[in-house]
Amino acid sequence: MKRVYAREEVCVGCKLCEVYCATAHSEYPMDIVKAFLKQKTKPLPRILVEDNLSISFALQCRHCDEAPCTKACITGAMQKDPVTGIVRNDESRCVGCWTCILACPFGAIRRDNQGHKVASKCDLCSNGAEDFEAANASNVPVCVQNCPNRALQFLDSVREGGE
């Protein structure tokens, strides 16, 4: 399956990926201004840029083959889709217990405390699409599309992360 990989050698730490990710997952996915200025709750990105004075890179859910979060989830809300391989959190069933945050070795899951507590993480911009084959093939995640320096790439990988 295709996953997002960051190249720290060319990441400029601008955090535009965070802006576009947050917008895409907000009430106004196509309008950055409205997403940030009109929506009552602050849009939360699922990607996180780690940076200090000399290094920066973006990090998000690796959609691990043996995803520890899915095994830790107490409600069964966190599941790996058997077809697309995407690990998704069913927010309607999530109770915000944060056991997934405890289990994720990449620290890729965030607490969304605005409104009803849920765990928030990258969904490869599938937005819960039923027919996702198309999404994975031609729908490149917005972080990859909008990185101004091509630091994020959407590439096939054989095996990834987890336990």
Added chain:
Amino acid sequence: MDYVIVGNSAAAVGTVEGIRSVDLEGKITLFSKEPYPAYSRPLISYYLSGKVTPEKMYYRDSEFYKRLQVEAHLGTEIQALKLEEKKVELSTGEKIPYDRLLIATGGKPISPPIPGREYSGVSTFLTWDDVKELGKELFPGIKVVVIGAGLIGLKATEALVKREAIVTVAELSTRILSAILDEESAQIVQNHLEEQGVKFKLNNTVAQILGEKGKVTGVRLQNGEELECDRVILAIGVRPNLDLVRDTTIKLNQGILVNPQMATSVTDVYAAGDVSEGYDKIYQESRVLPILPNAYKQGFNAGVNMAGGSSEYQSGFAMNAIGFFGLPMLTAGIIKPNAPDFQEYVQQDQTKRSYKKIVLRAGKLVGYIALNTMDRAGILTGLIDQEVDVSAFQEHLLKEDFGYIHFPKELRRQRLTLRK
């Protein structure tokens, strides 16, 4: 191939999924003492407080058994195991044969012999039925005494407070949550709970339950103090439920002993979940690890092996995620070392109610407490699990923004870049 599973919680579900990952044909029969489809035990306190509705209690969707072709017998208790015949016996006397058996009978609440515990109004806090019954009896202002300030006792307390009960917690230890927190962090949590109106009687316990006309009216504590109450909840802890295996030849310790393949000492009999005792790689000995992630993983591992696949699980260790009234905490491994070859480092901020502690042994992380400042603490869990030597970057572990950026470049590259 006939698979029989005794149990219907996380370990049992894991086993089903593990079997089906290898064998799509074999027959799986599952027996559940409780009458419900697999539900999440940790959610019972959420149910009691009203946060979770009945439909959301289930651990898997409604088509789960059908989709994975499991013949589930709910509300059917197994009476006995006839291991020499390779059969399990129901209360009707009917015997069901198996080729491979999984025992996932979970845990039983510890019920100490406190005089007065037979009064009505005294209950444990383990099953959905327990909270359904308790929920019916609650009214605003009801006085409840909870015995045990551990994970279960305090989750029960939180739910009760949300239902406007007045709760006093009695705990034998000098601190609450002694299994997962040290003194300073426990104090922070205790203060937080006291602000919500909870009262604590630490270094104390209930010596006698008082009652009248067969109903609870109060308790007398070990130090002689007496408290009025309408209900008592026994939440001292949970022990592996060994009722079915005590009379068999299966080797036991605290729980059913299992090897890395989750096999017991009897051929074709496996165990997983709270009833089992597998290897704790941090304590480096066999231990019962009654936590959901462990139960699921053990179950899955057992299932794969039962179906003829090959899988090992030797990497369990204690880890917990819990929170009370908006104060979250993540903990893992050894948090209160008592030998000289450990190093502990702490960072705390009283004003922010945050406490972070790391415990190292021989350069490796073996435990941590992340109270309030717990975002991304899973990275620490990963370091424990992967047994990484963190000496080169240990001073960064306590930072609030500790992340992959603090890893040595080569380690970060291994974890994050494309691998073929």
Added chain:
Amino acid sequence: MALSMNTPDFLIERNINRCINCQVCVRQCANEAHHWDAEEEKVVSDDAQCVNCHRCVTMCPTHALSIRKFPLEFRENANWTASTMRAIYKQAETGGILLTGMGTDRPYPIYWDHLLLNASQVTNPSIDPLREPMELKTFLGRKPEQLRVENGKLVEPLPPQIELDLPIMFSAMSFGSVSLNVAKSLVQAAETLGIFYNTGEGGLHEDLYRYGKNTIVQVASGRFGVHTEYLNAGVAIEIKIGQGAKPGIGGHLPGEKVGAEVSRTRMIPERSDAISPAPHHDIYSIEDLTQLIFSLKEATNYEKPVIVKIAAVHNVSAIASGIARAGADIIAIDGFRGGTGAAPLRTRDSVGIPIELALAAVDNRLREEGIRNQVSLVVGGSIRNSADIVKAIALGADAVYVASAALIAMGCHMCQKCYTGKCNWGIATQNPQLVKRLNPEIGAERVTNLLRAWEHEIKELLGGMGINAIESLRGNRLMLRGIGLSDRDLNILGVLAAGE
């Protein structure tokens, strides 16, 4: 502390209806013109720091920013202009030479814009470049007096030539004045396009040796990074006598830009200013130049053409004639509008002459003396587009050198602050955080795109003239007419006036 009279040059305008306080501008401005006010929870800007590089404007995801000239008016004065006065304020405060970057911005006449090209009408019909092949290939190097052929073979071998698929090369920009990622972008583009890039006086970084067959190595007065492997690494060697932007003085790389890599490549200590001497201290006469040219040929087994680069100055034709006779294979002339990483402001703006006039003068002189074939002529000094290139070849050039245009393709916005080392585009800096911003993949792509676009345009212009090979355009002054030029100018350029 006395009052500073430095007022901001630019005004940052932030549209608060569009600003989402994402802080991308804060993170991207190396001049710290934007910062996050934690108390007010919004981004605020300090106009005084802005150099108008447009990094923030380009990066802003909601296009909420704009930069304007700082609205500060002096009483109208055609003589004491605002910039003239501000220069004095600065020098009164610092007592120092005013530095600047890139080419002169003064309104001198640009002769390219006064030259018009011909097109075919009835006789000698146009050629359609989409249907007919157009030969843009050219060879630079000394051409013999005559070719003698015996049995289908040349009697004497040709002097060494370098082959260009397009009559364009990348002019010298030293590693140090620009980042390694600039060099990587240029050399990869050169490889794709079949042309060459020039190391400039900063030496050749070890990562770039593999691109040797698309590299021209430069030997400048400071002799930075010059050793035998270096000389043999490229396909030609260029002796830099002068540079159009700052004739008469040597290169200047401030210590801030001399990091570990630059230090190693140039063979100088870190953080030391790299100041090239004004002359080569072993060249005090034309005979000395001959000696150096032949030393370099000896060191490289006479396999590589030697280029001598001079700035366009008053006696440029005499100088060029001397250089041709001294043994150079190629003469590169750099006009006064050329760019630089750092130069004194007054030198940049007042010294040297335009390349158009210099080219015409040199080409004429060499033809008159009958030695035009002895050297190829390459010109630079603000070649901005394909029309400039065609006109330059028509005036007599064999090929052109471009540099500023390539940098603009990579993102340069001509803020003229290269000497500070804080280039927000990752071009004129050695700060690793800034250098990253120029991803060589993208840089190479953009530069290649630019030159491919120019290639198509050149073919169109040639086709329009009824010409299908660069060879037929070279020195073909009849293809040019002057417009709005004095007789004197027309004379020097050797072109007729439009209408004639």
